[in-house]
Amino acid sequence: MSADKTATARYSLAADEFMFVELSEEMTLEAFFRSISITQRLKAMSVPGIIEICPANASYQVRYDPDQLSAASLQEVLESLDREVSAQQVRNIETRVIEVPVLYNDPWTHETLMRFRDRHQDPSGTDLDYAARINGYDSVEAFIEAHSGSPWFVSMVGFVAGLPFMYQMVPRERQIQVPKYLRPRTDTPKQTVGYGGCFSCIYSVRGAGGYQMFGVTPMPIYDPFDQQPHIDDSMIFFRPGDIVKHRPIDRDEYDRLLADAEAGHYEPRVVPFTFDLDDFNRDPDGYASRVKEVLHDH
Incomplete structure (x- = not known):
């Protein structure tokens, strides 16, 4: 125990x-x-x-x-x-698996991170370059595969309205670890996928921030103006206990999904799921595959 x-x-x-x-x-x-x-x-x-x-x-x-x-x-x-x-x-909770499309290495976070390079640990590269290197990956592509390949638990929502903090569902020795910027930025694009310490997040609004920036998602996660049918009256999409699976997308798909979101027609892929902690602890990699299969079969 x-x-x-x-x-x-x-x-x-x-x-x-x-x-x-x-x-x-x-x-x-x-x-x-x-x-x-x-x-x-x-x-x-x-x-x-x-x-x-x-x-x-x-x-x-x-x-x-x-x-x-x-x-x-x-x-x-x-x-x-x-x-x-x-x-x-029996240790389980009723939750849901949510697919989050991500345009990694996008032009908007790239422009932002270059503006604030003097506040970063490694001004010579990008946030993705730095994160890949300090975590032992040979390339940015391999790092993106690791970040998007495992599921994530939404462990809390807050700090900024609607912002989910996500904890990687892998054995501790394989968790990605990335420090925050040396000094916070005064700008971060809305719906940036960021990383600080052992937590990933999605910035719900544009504003200051100190997490490393890896990409953006077109999926609305905060709706104060009641324009998104997939978000209820709370105005916040994510809930603690949600399981998130990132899916890398290209620019064409990003533009298409963003147009859907701006028209109020975005439909996230969400599947009900029973999470069993002991099953996960026995076989984390097998459990990650089950999460992927649940989304694929939906």
């Missing part, structure tokens, strides 16, 4: 309406699975007084109304759910 599965959670009050729960000091799939499992169960319970539930990488936060629910009572509920999740024999 892993340490993440049995580690004692730390419960902390934040102001009068929030409780923060830290499950692990480091990000692992075990800790993430525990966070998602607890928060999914908590949502299903519809406890009076709970206003909002926000899962994260190895923690979660609950906003509650202290006039309806005391901090002590809330903690009792959360501790009970933690015991239930830690004791379960």
Whole structure:
């Protein structure tokens, strides 16, 4: 039994309406699975007084109304759910697999990264050149194959509205690791696929950023103007627990999909999926192939 599965959670009050729960000091799939499992169960319970539930990488936060629910009572509920999740024999969650088309090495992030080269660890190349080299890949093409070849868990959504943080579903020794820029940029194109530390992300809006830039997706992920049928009233497409599979595309397909998105006709490929943590741990590569097959068969 892993340490993440049995580690004692730390419960902390934040102001009068929030409780923060830290499950692990480091990000692992075990800790993430525990966070998602607890928060999914908590949502299903519809406890009076709970206003909002926000899962994260190895923690979660609950906003509650202290006039309806005391901090002590809330903690009792959360501790009970933690015991239930830690004791379960079958560890799975209901989620969905989402295909994200990506134009790697696109002209817009390339122009941006060249403007901010003085803030980068290696001004002589591109972000993809740097990421490929420090991770031991012989070429940018091989690095792109590694980035797009494995599935990713959306471990949290936030920092900027709709921005998904994604954790690579491979053994830890094979995870891509890339530092952020030495100094943040003041510009990043919307829907840039970025990378910092062990996390990939998609920038939901144009703005400042410090992650390495690998490409862009034409898929809308944030819709404050209610123009995208695949995004509900929350305005945000991704949810913690989603499994993402990147698919490299060329410029022609990017332009076609972008035109669909601008016309409000974009249809993402989304498939319901039951994720089993123990099956994944037994055969990560086989599980990645299953995720690809689910999309292919849909």
